[in-house]
Amino acid sequence: MMEDLVDRTHDVVRGMTVFYFTDNSTVCYAVNKGASASTELQNLIVRIKLAELQLGCLLEAIHVHGVVMIIEGTDGLSRGVWVSPLHQAAGRVLTTAHVLDPAPYSPLLVPWILHQAGLPATTPVTYRPWDGCWTARPLLHQTTLWYPPPEIARQVIVHVMSLGVESPWGTQVFIFVPRILQHQWGNLSKHVHEVGIFQPGEFPLSPLQHLPIPVVLLQIATYKRTLPSIRDEDMAARLDGPPAPPDARWHRNEAELLRGL
Amino acid sequence: MQKSSQNEAIGKDPVFLNKPDTILPQLYLGGRSAVGDASKFFYQFPTAPGDRPYLGVRHPTIGLLYWYLGLLMGSANSPAVAGRMGSAFIRLMQEFAPEMQVKHVARQFLRQYLQPKVGPRPRAHLRPAVLLFAHIDDFFPPWPHLGEDGQRDANLDGRGHASRSSSQPTKISPPAPCVKYCGFMCDTTATPTLRIPTDKRERAVAILDYVMARRKKELLRLTMLVVYGTLLLLVPASPGNLGQTFLRRSCNILYANVDPTTVHVSTYIFYPKMALDDATWADLEWWRRALRVEMCRLARYEKASMLAKGWGDGSGTGTLGTVMIASGPYSQWMGFFPPTFSHSLRTGRNYGHSVR
Numbered sequence: 001m002m003e004d005l006v007d008r009t010h011d012v013v014r015g016m017t018v019f020y021f022t023d024n025s026t027v028c029y030a031v032n033k034g035a036s037a038s039t040e041l042q043n044l045i046v047r048i049k050l051a052e053l054q055l056g057c058l059l060e061a062i063h064v065h066g067v068v069m070i071i072e073g074t075d076g077l078s079r080g081v082w083v084s085p086l087h088q089a090a091g092r093v094l095t096t097a098h099v100l101d102p103a104p105y106s107p108l109l110v111p112w113i114l115h116q117a118g119l120p121a122t123t124p125v126t127y128r129p130w131d132g133c134w135t136a137r138p139l140l141h142q143t144t145l146w147y148p149p150p151e152i153a154r155q156v157i158v159h160v161m162s163l164g165v166e167s168p169w170g171t172q173v174f175i176f177v178p179r180i181l182q183h184q185w186g187n188l189s190k191h192v193h194e195v196g197i198f199q200p201g202e203f204p205l206s207p208l209q210h211l212p213i214p215v216v217l218l219q220i221a222t223y224k225r226t227l228p229s230i231r232d233e234d235m236a237a238r239l240d241g242p243p244a245p246p247d248a249r250w251h252r253n254e255a256e257l258l259r260g261l
Numbered sequence: 262m263q264k265s266s267q268n269e270a271i272g273k274d275p276v277f278l279n280k281p282d283t284i285l286p287q288l289y290l291g292g293r294s295a296v297g298d299a300s301k302f303f304y305q306f307p308t309a310p311g312d313r314p315y316l317g318v319r320h321p322t323i324g325l326l327y328w329y330l331g332l333l334m335g336s337a338n339s340p341a342v343a344g345r346m347g348s349a350f351i352r353l354m355q356e357f358a359p360e361m362q363v364k365h366v367a368r369q370f371l372r373q374y375l376q377p378k379v380g381p382r383p384r385a386h387l388r389p390a391v392l393l394f395a396h397i398d399d400f401f402p403p404w405p406h407l408g409e410d411g412q413r414d415a416n417l418d419g420r421g422h423a424s425r426s427s428s429q430p431t432k433i434s435p436p437a438p439c440v441k442y443c444g445f446m447c448d449t450t451a452t453p454t455l456r457i458p459t460d461k462r463e464r465a466v467a468i469l470d471y472v473m474a475r476r477k478k479e480l481l482r483l484t485m486l487v488v489y490g491t492l493l494l495l496v497p498a499s500p501g502n503l504g505q506t507f508l509r510r511s512c513n514i515l516y517a518n519v520d521p522t523t524v525h526v527s528t529y530i531f532y533p534k535m536a537l538d539d540a541t542w543a544d545l546e547w548w549r550r551a552l553r554v555e556m557c558r559l560a561r562y563e564k565a566s567m568l569a570k571g572w573g574d575g576s577g578t579g580t581l582g583t584v585m586i587a588s589g590p591y592s593q594w595m596g597f598f599p600p601t602f603s604h605s606l607r608t609g610r611n612y613g614h615s616v617r
Contacts, residue, residue, distance in 0.1 A: 034502045035509035042509055049506045058501055136352040154283065161277040162395070165341070166348035168275045188283075191275045225272050225315055245532050255483040261467040 002051035002059070014056040021062045021099065028063035032183035062180050064099055065212045102130065102149040103176050103215050110145065112203055113174055117195050117219055125174070130156060136163045141170040153177045153185035160220060161189055168223035175218040182216075193219045267335065270326055272315030274341035279394050281443045281455055281497045284401070285560045287392060288453035294403035296440050298432035302343055302398030303332040312342055340397050347395035354393055361391045394442075401442045403449070445498055453560035457498045462552050465491050469549040476542060479534040482515065486531055489515055492548055498558050499551065507544040514541060 001020065005013055022028055026041075034049065036042045052059045111121045123143055130148040138144070139160060148156045156175060164171045168191075177185065179197060195217040203215070245251075288294070299305075308316055313328035316338050320327065332339040355361045391404040434440040439448040439456075446456040457465075472480070472488055489511050496504035514537060519526055537545075 034506040035512075037509075037513065042506075045506055049501070049503050052501060053503065136355060140352075155287070158277075158279065158283055161275075162279070163348055163352060165275050165277050166345050166352065189275075189277055191277075223275055225274065227270060227272055227315065228268065244529065248529075248532055251481050251483045251532050254481050255487050258468055258471060258484050258487045261464060261471060 002048055002055065006051050006054055011056065017058045017060060018055075019060050019062055021064050023064060023066040025063050028061040031059065031061040060181070062099065064180065065214070099180060099213065100149060100151060101178070102147050102152075103178055105129075105145075105147045105176075106204075108204055109176075113145065113176070113217060116198075116217060117174070117221075134159055136166075139163055139171065139173075140167050143172040143174070145174045145176070147176050150178050150181040150185070153181070154188065157185055157188050157192060157218070157220075161191070164220060169225065170222060171220075172222045173220040175220075177216055177218065179214045179216045191220055191223070193221060195219050267318065268337040270315075270317045270319040271336050271338045273337050274315070274345075276341040276344045276397075279396055279443070281445045281447075282502075282558070284394055284443070284447070285453055285455050285558065288403050288447060288449050288560060289405040290449065290452060291438070292403055292405045292449045292453075293436045293438055294401060294440050294442075294447060294449065295436045296432075296434040296442050297400045299347075299398040299400065302346075303334060303339055306343070306346060307331055308342070312338075316342070344395070344397050347397060347400070350400070351393050351395055358391070361393060396443055399442065401440075401447075403447070444494070448557075455498045455558040455560075456555070457495055457552070457557070461495065462555065465495060466549060466552050469545060469552070473542070473545060473549065479536055482531045482533055482535045485511070485515060485535065485537075488545070495552075499556055500558050504548065504551070507547045510541040510544050511537075514538075 020031075030036045030041050030045055031048060034045060036045055048059070105127060107127070110125050110127075114121050114123050114125070125143045125145050126138060128138065128144045128146050130146055130152055140163065144160075146156050146160075153175065160173045160175075164173060175192075197214050197216050199214050200212055308328070308330055313330075314326070316332075316336065317326045317328045319325070329336070332342055391402055394401040394403075434442075438450040439446055441447075441458060444458075444461070446458055448454045448456050468488055468491055472484065489508065492504065492508055496502060496508070499505070514535065518530055
């Protein structure tokens with residue numbers, strides 16, 4: 001698709017964000033990461049990235065369920081969508097908008113979330129609307145629950161981590177976010193633990209979900225202080241290593257020379 | 262023979278460090294920012310009694326635990342304890358300064374373009390907020406520059422001065438549209454952009470020139486590690502993280518002999534000589550050209566309210582997806598925060614008193 005756009009005579013997407021919705025998770029992951037250990041895939045990524053640079057656009061690959069593509073219509077014609085009940089589904093534009101929707105909040109989901117996290121159902125949980133004011137006081141020393149849209153999830157995680165580290169042993173946060181745009185909000189901190197990925201049918205009140213997009217439950221758990229345990233690998237690392245090769249000093253000097261340029 | 266470890270009796274509390282690419286999308290178009298480095302930050306706090314069992318050193322023979330009464334340089338827990346103070350500082354600023362009570366930066370354009378009824382609409386009376394990022398002892402407050410509202414701008418500058426009052430004078434960057442933070446230049450003169458500082462860029466080019474002049478010879482693996490490490494640090498300033506793509510082959514070659522499950526990698530495996538293939542040299546050449554043309558990373562593209570959406574199965578066998586180009590007018594997304602904003606601002610001096 002990108003090279004097809006490059007071949008066009010005029011810059012149709014220059015300065016724009018191109019959202020590419022696909023049910024191919026490998027392509028989505030590789031494009032968003034921008035690198036792959038596989039040589040063939042790496043060559044493909046280089047071509048895509050160079051096309052992106054040439055087009056002057058920003059490519060956002062979004063992984064969606066195959067059913068979403070059928071509902072949207074791209075993959076629908078060959079699946080007989082026009083003679084099925086899916087034909088009555090919302091329009092293409094609305095479907096695209098719903099992909100980026102937040103999960104709907106319901107108080108009835110709170111016990112289910114606590115159960116998934118292995119916490120007692122009596123744990124007090126405060127719901128924090130993502131479009132409310134983000135003050136720190138109602139966050140510290142309690143358990144809060146957020147339902148941000150995927151676009152906002154990164155900001156929510158950064159916000160709660162920035163403020164939560166002030167009192168990590170009394171602060172706990174749950175974040176319930178649809179599984180798209182993971183490269184934006186995933187791997188921000190090792191203290192953000194993924195409790196699980198749930199299909200809409202697995203949790204209560206799934207009919208409220210517009211599209212069959214899985215939901216990720218993230219947890220920033222209360223921190224329990226411990227002193228580091230000494231593992232066998234650590235002990236081995238503290239032992240003297242094998243003798244350095246005879247030309248080690250020369251290698252180090254060359255590296256130092258380069259570093260000092 | 263067993264070596265002792267300084268961090269053997271030191272806990273590792275959670276610490277959160279902002280990344281440049283996390284900060285960049287939240288900067289204001291045409292905004293200002295400053296940087297303050299808190300003076301002797303580690304040495305300003307005596308350790309709390311609750312922290313002391315996790316901040317000490319164990320006697321190697323009798324096993325007795327000695328506690329540190331202050332934060333020391335080089336301990337694993339000092340950044341976390343000092344970061345708690347920085348986090349508390351941000352919280353206090355947000356509580357006492359109404360213009361710092363932030364909400365989200367919603368990419369409103371996305372939802373509104375697709376379906377006006379879906380997303381929350383921006384409200385006209387809401388005003389942008391002053392942000393505050395902390396990187397242990399470096400504080401970075403970006404705020405919007407509102408030329409038409411001189412009084413408010415002066416007040417915001419006053420807040421900036423208040424937050425810098427405890428900073429080291431020689432390490433303060435005064436309010437400007439382009440300041441250095443987290444090792445990169447945050448330039449907000451136009452669309453917020455992350456740039457590589459000139460000294461870093463020139464050094465990287467010099468390193469690449471040096472290595473590429475020896476292309477025909479065998480290379481030392483240790484020197485290639487220096488090249489790889491230097492370029493890896495510059496990846497956040499490449500557009501769309503493109504730099505990462507052009508470092509992958511080098512990484513594959515450098516770490517080919519390293520077992521990914523190994524916890525501690527011996528440095529001796531990096532002593533042998535090595536050779537790079539043509540594709541890897543081409544990647545390094547891309548880096549050299551990109552650095553020479555001063556590559557940078559934009560927070561968003563200038564037509565960020567325009568959408569082009571494509572649906573495809575990614576297999577390359579289909580119809581190349583469906584691309585829909587918006588044909589209507591577009592406006593620059595400003596990334597405004599909708600805070601609860603009060604017009605009764607206090608001056609920087611009064612604010613300083615209220616914090617104390």
